Amino acid sequence: MTPPDREPSPAVREDAPGDVPARPEKAPARKQDVPQDAKDVLQDTADVPQDVKDVQGAAKDVPQNAENVPQDTKGVSQGAQDVREDGEDVPQDASDVPQDAEDVPQDARDVSARRRGDVLAGPGAGPRVRGRLRPLPLVVALVLLAATLLAGLVVGAAGLPVSGILAALADKVPFVHVDSGFSVVDENVLFQLRVPRVLMAALVGGMLSMAGAGYQGVFRNPLADPYLLGAAAGAGVGATLVIVVVPGDPGYGVPLAAFAGALLGVAMAYALGSAAGRGNRAATLVLAGVAVSSFLSAVQTFMQQVKAEELQRIYSWILGGVGSADWHQLALVAPYSLVSTVVLLAHGRLLDVLSVGDEEAASLGLSAARVRLTVLLAASLATATAVAVSGLIGFVGIVVPHAVRRLAGGSYRVVLPLSLLGGAAFLELADLVARTVIAPGELPLGVVTAFVGGPFFVAVLRASRRQVET
């Protein structure tokens, strides 16, 4: 293996620094960096009582301390002190090593050499994986969702007390009997009106945000929207068609037609995008989605103008809402929601791989086209499900994943589940606003999300611009 003109070198790190030309001008910058890193470590150690493993992970990042902390996780205070001392030492080390080629402090190399044998011995240790859903954000999201669900149950014209609602809910648990003190009417208000409505808002919000996160992963664009591929326009055509053609109350005809229309819209966009080009698949697909959306919108407008007397019903569907939710409707959409949720959550890691682009993903053994198609199908199913029962509710699919990304990191293994929970909580809150602001009247849900989402979006854009500038 070894060519005759080259001597094999025993280890990488001992040779590398010697070969690097001295670059003293880099040293001052490094000096400033290091104390900050040390500060980070102090913060990490402050968290110790909650999650000792974290400290192990964090301590690995401070190579000076690598030997102390993992062995001594119980003596947290001592470990923390070690870190603090080392943190103070670091600037000196940095100035001692003027030839440091901008990368790692010299002493890190020594320690890593000593520690090298341990790496495989302790497989659980090592730098923390950001792409993992950690318990804290998950608990926060769950608590947030529970709080908004309860708020959604409490607020309403009938004025049911919180304690009574909790008692009535507990009474529904098998083998538990609690007297809520509610009359039959109160019970009906709670279980036939509020509970289905609250559950539907959560379901629609969760589906839209998770679908949004899925589309964003597929198109590698954080601004991709669940309605991107013609789902909204297709649903509009389906719903309008039923409203126009069927006289009187079409019942579940509207959601079923909207569902079929949404899937048809996505299928048309996908077929057109696949036929159009082999080159940049993602961009072609988006363009096809725009074309299909425009065409279907024109069809929908045409039908609506032909039968102008139904304009109000069409618009009230388009603007969206979950006010008419009942148990039957919930049962209708639950299976689709479940399927798309399972599929999307299972693809988090693959979307992370896809984030390096099709070609590099292929070099890592991943078929980008297959992952893209699967995620698109699941996200479109989730979108169609939501659109079918709630009409068009914008911004949820962009705002929620965006907020999740900023708070909990960009890995899709985190973004997808937290978007599901966060989106449910968000739409729950939006629905609460929709039915209280102009009570006893109701605002369309889509209007509320746009009111909240628009300014939020501008704020996010401004914040991310500032981040780029600094």
Added chain:
Amino acid sequence: MTVAVRGLDVSLGGRPVLKGVSLEVPAGSWTAVIGPNGAGKSTLLRAVLGLLPCAGEIGVAGADLAAMKPRQRARLVAYAPQSPNLPVGMSVFDYTLLGRSPYIPHLGRESARDRAIAGEVLDRLDLTGLADRPLDHLSGGERQRVVLARALAQQTSVLLLDEPTTALDIGHQQQVMELIDQLRLSDGLTVVTTIHDLTLAGQYADDLVLLSGGRVAAAGAPAKVLTRAAIQEHFDARVHVLPGPDGRPLLSLERP
């Protein structure tokens, strides 16, 4: 493992880019693919990876690469592109872990072993201190090593590197090339790089393959390929070629 390419034809958008390219890279050696812009250097690497439809034979250690499943191939050949997509906000460790993809079940998650291997690779490349840092907070030299770390985490025996020294200053060019050479020697890797800097190519590679107009114009030891006449003919450049102390050629530009 030996990489053997025979009679490779590649067309991109109906335009033939590679015509009957053949080359053989012995196991554990370093071959640098050189050539003027548009000669098809990157295309050659991408074709070997199976990323492009092509005619001809591509074999690694006697096995036909085209007949393999993508995951099998990714356990045999790793690739570092010229301008890699570095997802914003992803940490160095998570990025390195992507290299374990060919070993992780399709819908599964990485094992403790995958994490340990990623950690070990970072350790070897002196990147442990940067493991938690987002990719967008790295310098050019660090970025190049991180991309190398992802390729090494694939634990392949063949490494394809497209312009590994692009946009690096001379110090970091040397650092990266030394690093690749040391990894090659210690792990017995077979390395194929495309590279623009002819002197750098001549200093490190065991063999050079000069591509010009989609064909192999010359191949062999650096001193044989890097001649004044060949550079004049294929690059349209006037250079002075000096034999270096170890017999490897040193090139310098001459003003006409």
